[in-house]
Amino acid sequence: xxxxxxxxxxxxADAAAPAAAKGDDLAGLEAxxxxxxxxxxxxxxxxxxxxxxxxxxxTAVALxxxxxxxxxxxxxxxxxxxxxxxxxxxxxSEMWLQGTLHExxxxxxxxxxxxxxxxxxxxxxxxxxxxxxxxxxxxxxxxLSGLQSLPSVAWVPPAVIWLGLNDTxxxxxxxxxxxxxxxxxxxxxxxxxxxxxxxxxxxxxATGLRGTLHIVMPAALPGYLAGLKQGWAxxxxxxxxxxxxxxxxxxxxxxxxxxxxxxxxxxxxxxxxAILLIxxxxxxIDLLIFSPLERWVLRSRGLLARS
Amino acid sequence: MAQTAQTLxxxxxxxxxxxxxxxxxxxxAAAPYAARIEHVSKxxxxxAGAQPVLDDISLDVAPGEFVTLLGASGCGKSTLLNxxxxxxxxxxxxxxxxxxxxxxxxxxxxxxxLTAGKNVELALKLxxxxxxxxxxxxxxxxxxxxxxxxxxxxxxxxSGGMRQRVAMxxxxxxxxxxxxxxxPFAALDAITRDVLHDELTRIWRETDLSVLFxxxxxxxxxxxxxxxxxxxxxxGRIAREWTVDIDQPRRIExxxxxxxxxxxxxxxxxxxRRHGRH
Numbered sequence: 001x002x003x004x005x006x007x008x009x010x011x012x013a014d015a016a017a018p019a020a021a022k023g024d025d026l027a028g029l030e031a032x033x034x035x036x037x038x039x040x041x042x043x044x045x046x047x048x049x050x051x052x053x054x055x056x057x058x059t060a061v062a063l064x065x066x067x068x069x070x071x072x073x074x075x076x077x078x079x080x081x082x083x084x085x086x087x088x089x090x091x092x093s094e095m096w097l098q099g100t101l102h103e104x105x106x107x108x109x110x111x112x113x114x115x116x117x118x119x120x121x122x123x124x125x126x127x128x129x130x131x132x133x134x135x136x137x138x139x140x141x142x143x144l145s146g147l148q149s150l151p152s153v154a155w156v157p158p159a160v161i162w163l164g165l166n167d168t169x170x171x172x173x174x175x176x177x178x179x180x181x182x183x184x185x186x187x188x189x190x191x192x193x194x195x196x197x198x199x200x201x202x203x204x205x206a207t208g209l210r211g212t213l214h215i216v217m218p219a220a221l222p223g224y225l226a227g228l229k230q231g232w233a234x235x236x237x238x239x240x241x242x243x244x245x246x247x248x249x250x251x252x253x254x255x256x257x258x259x260x261x262x263x264x265x266x267x268x269x270x271x272x273x274a275i276l277l278i279x280x281x282x283x284x285i286d287l288l289i290f291s292p293l294e295r296w297v298l299r300s301r302g303l304l305a306r307s
Numbered sequence: 308m309a310q311t312a313q314t315l316x317x318x319x320x321x322x323x324x325x326x327x328x329x330x331x332x333x334x335x336a337a338a339p340y341a342a343r344i345e346h347v348s349k350x351x352x353x354x355a356g357a358q359p360v361l362d363d364i365s366l367d368v369a370p371g372e373f374v375t376l377l378g379a380s381g382c383g384k385s386t387l388l389n390x391x392x393x394x395x396x397x398x399x400x401x402x403x404x405x406x407x408x409x410x411x412x413x414x415x416x417x418x419x420x421l422t423a424g425k426n427v428e429l430a431l432k433l434x435x436x437x438x439x440x441x442x443x444x445x446x447x448x449x450x451x452x453x454x455x456x457x458x459x460x461x462x463x464x465x466s467g468g469m470r471q472r473v474a475m476x477x478x479x480x481x482x483x484x485x486x487x488x489x490x491p492f493a494a495l496d497a498i499t500r501d502v503l504h505d506e507l508t509r510i511w512r513e514t515d516l517s518v519l520f521x522x523x524x525x526x527x528x529x530x531x532x533x534x535x536x537x538x539x540x541x542x543g544r545i546a547r548e549w550t551v552d553i554d555q556p557r558r559i560e561x562x563x564x565x566x567x568x569x570x571x572x573x574x575x576x577x578x579x580r581r582h583g584r585h
Contacts, residue, residue, distance in 0.1 A: 026505050030453055037466030200416035203392055205433040218420040301419040302463020
């Protein structure tokens with residue numbers, strides 16, 4: 001081998017043979033380095049998930065029930081003010097047996113989800129526009145942020161007057177509550193895209209619309225998802241505000257009306273049940289849809305401490 | 308290959324079209340240079356008026372040549388690289404490159420929402436490679452940087468050295484004739500850096516790539532390059548140039564590399580000392 005040839009300047013062709021032998025060395029060296037430095041990821045076993053993720057919240061719920069029952073037993077207040085857990089359970093099973101439970105829940109959930117999807121369809125392009133167009137940003141970013149702090153219940157009276165007592169009015173209230181959250185989430189997601197990604201994208205030829213599609217949107221996804229999560233919470237809260245205030249036979253019976261009916265009939269177990277159902281639906285949608293989505297995105301990017 | 312040129316001047320951007328895949332089947336027309344930098348100056352607005360960063364830089368990179376730009380902090384070497392990459396415009400002078408150059412950063416700059424393979428494929432897609440060819444080409448490029456098994460790996464699952472190799476595969480996927488490297492190994496540990504030097508030399512010799520490599524590490528500059536260009540600082544000017552007549556593959560600890568490094572370091576220190584005198 002001519003590995004020690006000297007005298008010629010280092011051109012490419014004259015060292016092809018030794019390069020092959022050296023190449024094997026290098027490949028082995030690299031394989032060793034890669035093996036030493038790679039991170040081993042492992043899936044969490046089911047038992048550990050149950051123990052660390054499921055057990056603590058169940059314990060907390062059980063504790064609340066125990067304290068509640070204790071307060072009832074020591075008669076801390078009159079029974080019509082604080083019903084026993086069993087009384088709330090009874091009104092739940094009564095609704096279940098009458099077959100009205102899933103109807104009431106579905107009326108509200110379908111409204112909430114449809115309203116949320118509408119908010120998504122409006123908030124996403126709006127957020128992108130605010131994030132990418134300087135004039136639009138200067139014009140409406142402060143208003144968008146301000147709208148987030150306005151309680152959406154404030155929109156119910158004008159919505160009723162403008163649109164009447166119907167589903168359209170409910171959707172209007174949801175939109176006014178959720179669109180700013182979704183748009184703001186996307187804007188802060190875009191703002192937090194590391195400039196390095198944009199520069200890397202530009203050198204690869206991703207400019208303009210292609211840059212938005214291939215670089216900006218995927219890079220902004222974590223912030224966007226956080227905005228969606230908050231947008232859902234705002235949708236649900238806005239809807240409940242609207243349902244509690246505006247009731248009419250045409251609107252059908254939702255969870256908000258269930259709560260309001262309980263108040264009118266002095267039916268405290270009914271009121272407790274309605275509040276619990278509103279809470280459970282809010283948590284369930286988050287747990288079933290948004291949290292898994294968010295965890296999947298963060299994990300695939302290595303942004304979760306434990307995977 | 309179609310003869311393409313991209314010229315950036317103070318007020319015009321001339322780009323004679325990017326190389327497309329259909330053209331690459333044709334015999335390559337020898338361009339006289341991979342990059343031509345002519346009387347380029349650059350100043351940035353500072354608190355005390357325009358601050359000159361680069362002053363009248365002229366430099367040619369020949370096809371297939373490996374040139375390192377060496378300088379202390381503030382010599383504007385990264386600025387110059389950004390100008391060549393087309394990420395910024397010179398204040399005066401012109402830069403012409405043979406097609407759109409590829410650029411590698413000190414940080415790997417891989418997209419964490421894509422796997423290693425998909426990062427490479429995105430570059431292919433943006434270059435206009437049809438979908439059916441992308442997977443195979445991405446695997447070939449990963450193979451070239453010896454990461455054949457890493458196609459489905461997420462960026463965070465790779466070590467620092469592996470990330471820079473994927474970044475190299477992604478840069479190669481642009482099929483540029485000029486690769487710009489902005490201190491790409493500065494953040495790596497010494498062992499990994501040494502290995503990547505060997506790797507870069509091997510890939511450069513196996514392809515017809517020209518490389519313009521920015522560093523503040525004298526040994527690295529001598530280890531890699533055919534030509535070392537020393538920049539002075541504030542404003543950056545070309546201070547001196549060395550041709551490195553040492554056979555590749557070299558090692559960073561070779562006596563010849565050390566000897567030339569000592570000479571260049573002396574010169575570099577002289578440049579730096581000038582700034583302490585006033």
